[in-house]
Amino acid sequence: MFTHKRADFGQDFIFGAATASYQIEGGQTDGRGSSIWDTFSATPGNVRDGDTGRVACDHYNRWPEDLDLLADGGFDAYRFSFAWPRLIPEGTGAANPKGIDFYDRLIDGMLERGLKPFATLYHWDLPSALQDRGGWMNRDIAAWFADYAVLVNSRFGDRLAATATINEPWCVAYLSHMLGIHAPGYRDIRAAARVSHNVLLTHGTAIAALRAEGAKNLGIVCNFESAQPASDSPEDREAGRLWDGVFNRWYLDGLFKGRYPDDVLAQFGPHMPQAYTDDMAVVSAPLDWFGINYYSRSLWAHDPRRSAFPLRQVEGPLEKTAIGWEIYPQGLEDILTRISDDYTKLPLYVTENGMAEVEGTDDPRRVAYYDAHLGSVLAARQRGADVRGYFGWSLLDNFEWAEGYDKRFGLVHVDYQTQKRTPKTSYRAFQTLLTGANNPR
Ligand code: NCW
Numbered sequence: 001m002f003t004h005k006r007a008d009f010g011q012d013f014i015f016g017a018a019t020a021s022y023q024i025e026g027g028q029t030d031g032r033g034s035s036i037w038d039t040f041s042a043t044p045g046n047v048r049d050g051d052t053g054r055v056a057c058d059h060y061n062r063w064p065e066d067l068d069l070l071a072d073g074g075f076d077a078y079r080f081s082f083a084w085p086r087l088i089p090e091g092t093g094a095a096n097p098k099g100i101d102f103y104d105r106l107i108d109g110m111l112e113r114g115l116k117p118f119a120t121l122y123h124w125d126l127p128s129a130l131q132d133r134g135g136w137m138n139r140d141i142a143a144w145f146a147d148y149a150v151l152v153n154s155r156f157g158d159r160l161a162a163t164a165t166i167n168e169p170w171c172v173a174y175l176s177h178m179l180g181i182h183a184p185g186y187r188d189i190r191a192a193a194r195v196s197h198n199v200l201l202t203h204g205t206a207i208a209a210l211r212a213e214g215a216k217n218l219g220i221v222c223n224f225e226s227a228q229p230a231s232d233s234p235e236d237r238e239a240g241r242l243w244d245g246v247f248n249r250w251y252l253d254g255l256f257k258g259r260y261p262d263d264v265l266a267q268f269g270p271h272m273p274q275a276y277t278d279d280m281a282v283v284s285a286p287l288d289w290f291g292i293n294y295y296s297r298s299l300w301a302h303d304p305r306r307s308a309f310p311l312r313q314v315e316g317p318l319e320k321t322a323i324g325w326e327i328y329p330q331g332l333e334d335i336l337t338r339i340s341d342d343y344t345k346l347p348l349y350v351t352e353n354g355m356a357e358v359e360g361t362d363d364p365r366r367v368a369y370y371d372a373h374l375g376s377v378l379a380a381r382q383r384g385a386d387v388r389g390y391f392g393w394s395l396l397d398n399f400e401w402a403e404g405y406d407k408r409f410g411l412v413h414v415d416y417q418t419q420k421r422t423p424k425t426s427y428r429a430f431q432t433l434l435t436g437a438n439n440p441r
Pocket of ligand 1: 171352401
């Protein structure tokens with residue numbers, strides 16, 4: 001069980017759990033279009049064991065049971081994402097009525113259960129038809145996405161508690177276009193530089209379009225890592241600082257200062273789209289809240305042999321999760337405090353935090369992980385960060401992208417043969433925190 005009490009977080013603090021459409025829905029039917037993750041996962045060698053999201057957790061059919069789990073757990077909110085190709089199969093143009101019906105039912109189901117819908121417009125399942133037109137590398141995506149955002153707002157906006165444009169722009173840009181680990185699997189610095197800008201331009205363009213429609217409570221969700229030097233040498237310190245630029249400052253400086261950091265531009269500069277500086281006012285459009293995903297830290301050593309960024313990741317000594325990420329709760333306190341001190345006084349939400357663990361339903365390491373990170377949230381609040389909520393990743397074991405079904409982040413176990421859901425010890429820890437007799441608000 002957790003060492004914290006609900007009352008420690010204050011009356012209005014929101015607890016939730018998060019998922020993403022491609023990772024749980026399955027349901028590739030009823031007019032849903034193809035996404036880049038359908039094709040990427042169908043291509044041999046991209047995903048561990050050849051897994052795909054074809055069925056996933058069958059949430060498309062089992063959503064009432066999944067919403068019941070959230071309600072029974074005592075959660076206040078559910079962070080979910082819309083699948084763009086379910087709503088607009090070709091990415092632009094005609095909407096899919098059955099896709100709209102699905103999210104209508106899902107959102108009404110949340111409201112019936114007293115769950116606040118925290119929506120994400122894009123959690124990585126780009127319509128394949130848009131990839132055919134260059135996807136994130138094509139600046140036109142800003143307009144394509146704005147039209148999609150306006151459609152979502154017109155159908156569902158009045159029922160959403162909060163809307164995020166994009167989940168983890170670093171992953172969209174760097175993991176997908178520089179490292180090639182995620183769809184569409186590019187390894188190209190020109191692609192990565194362009195997408196690093198286009199993804200934020202797209203975010204800002206959508207914010208402007210949504211504001212014009214009167215949409216409320218708009219934000220974005222970024223992932224942050226505590227980037228640290230592998231040693232005290234000046235070269236390694238520089239390497240840690242540079243990775244902080246690539247992973248963290250690119251997004252923070254872009255969104256809140258309207259400029260990109262010079263150290264990253266030193267590499268990306270020649271590959272950036274023309275006149276990108278003209279877009280920076282759009283990129284840094286005012287927001288209503290800011291979402292932070294945090295999992296781990298990383299250690300970096302200088303490595304002059306590496307092209308582009310002269311650094312290499314070094315394995316750290318701390319205890320690791322089943323996906324190999326070091327457990328470093330201090331990093332959450334640090335990033336929340338840094339954002340509050342150096343970047344913005346907006347309300348902050350921890351929109352994802354959690355750990356991968358080996359299969360099973362008794363997960364004491366995960367309970368300890370959550371407990372320590374909740375302690376970091378409290379510490380950051382003490383230090384002045386205006387943290388208003390916390391979402392565990394994830395409600396369910398699910399399709400963990402390039403890792404397939406092997407890595408399990410769920411509070412609830414999923415048996416993929418039978419689709420049976422079984423709450424884990426970590427789910428019970430949240431349930432006790434949120435509903436236990438000794439835990440009033
Ligand atoms: S992969 C990733 N995740 C996990 C995923 O399930 C979720 O959809 C994401 O929002 C858990 O949370 C996010 N994030 C990428 C983290 C960085 C990986 C660093 C790889 C370096 C080579």
